[in-house]
Amino acid sequence: MPSKSPLSHNFQALILCGPGVSFNTLTSTPEDFPKALLPVANRPMIWYPLDWCRRANISRIALITPPSSRRAIEDALSRNPHLTSPDLHRPDVLAPSTLTQNTSTADIIRIPEVQSVITGDFIILPCDLLSELPGECLLEAWMTHAAGMVGSSDAAGGLGVWFPTRSDLVVKGEETNFLTTAQLSHFTVPSPSNFLRPNLSKVVYSSTTDTLNDITASKKFFPVRHGLLRKHGKIRMLTTTRDAHVYLFPYWTLDFINRNPKFDSISEDVVGWWAKATWQDGLIPKLGLDHILHLSSHDKGGLAPNQTYNKIEQDVDIASLSTTHISNLLTPPSSPPSPTSPTQGKPTKPKTAVPPFLCYLHPTFSPSQQTIVRRVDTTPLLLSLSLHLASLPSDSTSPLATKQKIHPTTTIAARTTISPNDVLIGANTTINQFTTIKNSVVGSNCVIGQNVKLTRCVIMDDVEIGEKCNLTGCVVGWRSKVGKGCKLGEGSEVAPGYAVEEGFEGAGEVLGGFEGLDEDVGSDEEGDQGMEGDDSALDDD
Secondary structure (H helix, E strand, C coil): CCCCCCCCCCCCEEECCCCCCCCCCCCCCCCCCCCCHHHHHHECCCCCHHHHHHHHHCCEEEECCHHHHHHHHHHHHCCCCCCCCCCCCCCCCCCCCCCCCCCCHHHHHHHHHHHCCCCCCCEEEEEEEECCCCCCHHHHHHHCCCCCCCCCCCCCCEEEEEECCCCCCCCCCCEEEEEEEECCCCCCHHHHCCCCHHEEEEEEEEEHHHHHHHHHHHHHHCCCCCCHHHHHCCCCEEEEEEEEEEEEEECHHHHHHHHCCCCCCCHHHHHHHHHCCCCCCCHHHCCCCCHHHHHHHHHCCCCCCCCCCCCCCCCCCHHHHCCCCCCCCCCCCCCCCCCCCCCCCCCCCCCCCCCCEEECCCCECCCCCCCCEEEECHHHHHHHHHHHHCCCCCCCCCCCCCCEEEECEEEECCCEECCCCCCCCCCEEEEEECEEEEEECCEEEEHECCEEEEECCCCCCEEEEEECHHHHHHHCCCCCCCCCCEEEEEECEEECEECCCCCCCCCECCCCCCCCCCCCCCCCCCCCCCCCCHHCCCCCC
């Protein structure tokens, strides 16, 4: 395990708590039950990014939420036993009056109340992040390859996290992104086994898969600019990865977002245009990067005025201290310019170097690669990942494992069958006799009747299930009731507070669901509209 980063105390985290449009069955009343409080393996969803910050030693955390959800989130932070743990750092809840359920992520960062709390380099996280990846590893990778050295003229770069969607945890219909990367320069010294460097690369293009499909549909092929190939002779195009929406940004990114008001999405616009500017020089003045980076290079890489790092004395020859690499730091004297040179005596404007935006691509999840990074932003993903966490052994080294699978206050009648290895049961729940529960998660204060069969189900808090019910592959919302003798098959959802009539049978149905918001509402955490212009693709001029 890498040592804890000295920058972890200086980084601050912004956790974006979106409306949960893709959870419209379960979050139809965000003022009472917002997406951030949906249970994942009997813990509130927001617990997972908060715990990630704890493990990364990040104590300055702001939860950004629409005003309608503020009361529910603050109540949960004060009362929920998972969120009141002394191990977690108490976050500040920021609910700007201008923030709505439709505000794009770039516009969220532009809100004055949000800008006022950002005082240095910052990390953006989604509220639906589920990650076993140690945060200090990301911080170390950023410091080594993107942060630049204090005292240097180079501005700091950025770093984002992507993960493959094709793994042992495949969920049909999961969103994907189109990502194009280029290799980092090779190190002469092998990286430690627990370091992320083998999975790091430079982002040169980033967009949604829908944008890729639109380009290929209109042009019948995918054009690539010559400038990209001149800059990077070898690139890698990925279409089955997904953006985790985890971003490590230097402080100067605020200026970058403010100077480009057409940016809507952090993922597609901020990261996408930044990445293209690293190889497309014409974009540098258009995006204002020449001015931004000139200022940040005079401000020690873009640090905020009140942000300090552990500084390295500039008169120390770092290369001379290395025992593994020899570097000749002496620059040979340059030849004097020719008397007939037409440029003699004319100052040349230095070329603006755009720092790279790096990609950490998490390895494919498999039995040999047990560390998981995913987003829980649809009901099928909530079901699949909750069941995965329920199957983790109590003594697992995973930071997401539940140490007590069945709460001691649970009442379990005789002649019941409960699988001990893949079932979680919350506090004050009653399980009546002749009931069978396999590979399922049952919340707190539930009543499960006699002769009930639960297989691969997520049952939220305060649910009552009548006798002789058979539920398979279902998600049952909080405070709902399933009548006697019901049979619900794969893909069924029961909305919170809904009562399923006795004897109902069905599969793949949404019971009591809310039709959702208007069609023009964007996705949970990201705005849909990109920056207009001819440079939106990689095609040649």
